[in-house]
Amino acid sequence: MCGIVGYIGKQEKRALLIAGLKELEYRGYDSAGLATLEKKCPVLEIYKTDGKINALENLTQDFTSKGEGVGIAHTRWATHGKPSATNAHPHVYAGSAIVHNGIIENYATLKEKLQKKGHVFSSQTDSEIIAHLFEAQLQAQNLQSAPTKEQALQAFQKTIAQLEGAYAILLINTHFPTCIFYAKERSPLLIALAKQGIFFASAPSALSQASQMVRLEDGSIGVLDLHTPFKLEDLGTPSAVIQDSTQSDLEGFQTLMQKEIYEQYKVLTLLGRIKAQRVHLELPKGFLENLSCLSVVACGSSYHAGLVGKYLIEDLAQLKVQVELASEYRYAHFATQAKELLIAISQSGESADTLEALKLAKSLGLNTLAICNTQNSTMSALAHATLLTHAGLERSVASTKAVVSQILTLWLLALELGHKRLSKQALQEQIQALHASMQAIQDALELHPQIQILSAQILKQNPKGYFFMGRGVFYPLALEGALKLKELAYVHAQGYASAEMKHGPIALADCSLLSIALLPQNLLFSKNLSNVEELRARDGLIFAISPTPIDNATFQIQTKPYPHYMPEFFSMLVVLQLFALEMAQLKGLDVDKPRNLAKSVTVE
Numbered sequence: 001m002c003g004i005v006g007y008i009g010k011q012e013k014r015a016l017l018i019a020g021l022k023e024l025e026y027r028g029y030d031s032a033g034l035a036t037l038e039k040k041c042p043v044l045e046i047y048k049t050d051g052k053i054n055a056l057e058n059l060t061q062d063f064t065s066k067g068e069g070v071g072i073a074h075t076r077w078a079t080h081g082k083p084s085a086t087n088a089h090p091h092v093y094a095g096s097a098i099v100h101n102g103i104i105e106n107y108a109t110l111k112e113k114l115q116k117k118g119h120v121f122s123s124q125t126d127s128e129i130i131a132h133l134f135e136a137q138l139q140a141q142n143l144q145s146a147p148t149k150e151q152a153l154q155a156f157q158k159t160i161a162q163l164e165g166a167y168a169i170l171l172i173n174t175h176f177p178t179c180i181f182y183a184k185e186r187s188p189l190l191i192a193l194a195k196q197g198i199f200f201a202s203a204p205s206a207l208s209q210a211s212q213m214v215r216l217e218d219g220s221i222g223v224l225d226l227h228t229p230f231k232l233e234d235l236g237t238p239s240a241v242i243q244d245s246t247q248s249d250l251e252g253f254q255t256l257m258q259k260e261i262y263e264q265y266k267v268l269t270l271l272g273r274i275k276a277q278r279v280h281l282e283l284p285k286g287f288l289e290n291l292s293c294l295s296v297v298a299c300g301s302s303y304h305a306g307l308v309g310k311y312l313i314e315d316l317a318q319l320k321v322q323v324e325l326a327s328e329y330r331y332a333h334f335a336t337q338a339k340e341l342l343i344a345i346s347q348s349g350e351s352a353d354t355l356e357a358l359k360l361a362k363s364l365g366l367n368t369l370a371i372c373n374t375q376n377s378t379m380s381a382l383a384h385a386t387l388l389t390h391a392g393l394e395r396s397v398a399s400t401k402a403v404v405s406q407i408l409t410l411w412l413l414a415l416e417l418g419h420k421r422l423s424k425q426a427l428q429e430q431i432q433a434l435h436a437s438m439q440a441i442q443d444a445l446e447l448h449p450q451i452q453i454l455s456a457q458i459l460k461q462n463p464k465g466y467f468f469m470g471r472g473v474f475y476p477l478a479l480e481g482a483l484k485l486k487e488l489a490y491v492h493a494q495g496y497a498s499a500e501m502k503h504g505p506i507a508l509a510d511c512s513l514l515s516i517a518l519l520p521q522n523l524l525f526s527k528n529l530s531n532v533e534e535l536r537a538r539d540g541l542i543f544a545i546s547p548t549p550i551d552n553a554t555f556q557i558q559t560k561p562y563p564h565y566m567p568e569f570f571s572m573l574v575v576l577q578l579f580a581l582e583m584a585q586l587k588g589l590d591v592d593k594p595r596n597l598a599k600s601v602t603v604e
């Protein structure tokens, strides 16, 4: 992950770099830094700090970098070495400074070799090696005078050739104050050209001054110079910069997460894909015909959406679906089937594991479909077809409205896959359930004040752990509820299929364990209730979420009744989101940027 920004031109560089970093803060926010060089006095100016971009903004408030020159900047999500000013990028060695997004897997071997030659390293990062290697390559050329750009590019190419792993790298050097050297492999890097200069960034949102950009291909290495004209077409296929700024305001809400939960009903627009009792998906003709099975890959909340999709597709289309964590799929050894379709689900369209799983499936000859929220993402560029989830830009790190839109898209896909076997009446019932689900998302918001009170009561009880339990689609919902609580409120939470409780976890049940039981009226209600009784019999605390009053529950949120289990599902999803939000807020935590997390996970 991490976000990188670069600029070559005549504008004031500090403001420009910080504005770019703010757009990329969702990629990591534990430390940040910038480096500039000016042509008239080519000395590296370096500022680094731990903390968020605001900290860097404060640190550099009296600094400006006007005039022709270059700047690079970085917002970090620590992989090697703690978040600290020392480990923050840019990393500097001699006359070079670098920023890096990705992981250099063989850095330890390379570092050891250089240390033996006398190099002293300042940080614990893998990235610092790049600046050292470059300077070592320059030295190895035994130059009598300053290197030419061609010699420096050669040294840079030899540097990159030694790296194993994933990287988007920008390098500046005091000999070349109007140049940025760049390299890209398995981490995103975009270049844009505008009248103000040349821009580099990890994502389009940081390229707001330009209208056209190029997404570099893996293996790209080069140098751009303000004084060497070039066309974007020389670097790749230009596309429009989508000006989807991440900096817009909260519109009256306290947090982005709350705003995004409250605007979830807008995914209703996805139901526009239903016309004349048939789902119309923007897919190539015949794409879904005669499939033998489906494999789904995703991470985190998107994986949970995939699991919900499995229940829906298997039920409605009678098609076998296998859902795998992308990080496991990409290293597994398995046989594929003829007419198998691989679906990659991702809000960002950039998660490294999902991306690699998608590439693997393609290389094995499978047809691939990306279900993505981000237009122009790497995944949608790579997959044979894409279904956009149209949730709108999601900025809070914890996924909420994107998950709702993924589940809805998978439900529509299930209906399309099953259209030949579903009767007119069955289809009509499904469409009614879809509309009721959208209403349920809205209705559940009315429970917010109650959830707030109940969260305070639960916090007071200080449970030692939180179990979430459900059956059928409510099982992945239990997983999702636990993930949300864990990532936002920093408490130990675990999701279970209700009946699994007695196969081990129930050993933990006592009066300090809270179990959050999802008890829909329309899906295995009495089976679920029996599992709740088993926990109660062992003094366990129960937080029941159900439209039916549950006698022996310690706490209850009574959701509205609906005639189908899917609106019940969406209603409970909102309750769980609000519960996690309130628990975190009561603890005074930053819900939009939880510690140790990032919105786009571009490392494996």
Ligand code: F6R
Binding pocket: 299, 300, 301, 302, 303, 345, 346, 347, 348, 349, 350, 351, 354, 397, 398, 399, 400, 483, 484, 487, 599, 600, 601
């Ligand atoms: C949890 C969350 C993460 C993401 C996961 C996948 O709230 O947001 O678990 O769901 O990192 O991200 P995408 O969907 O962008 O591939």
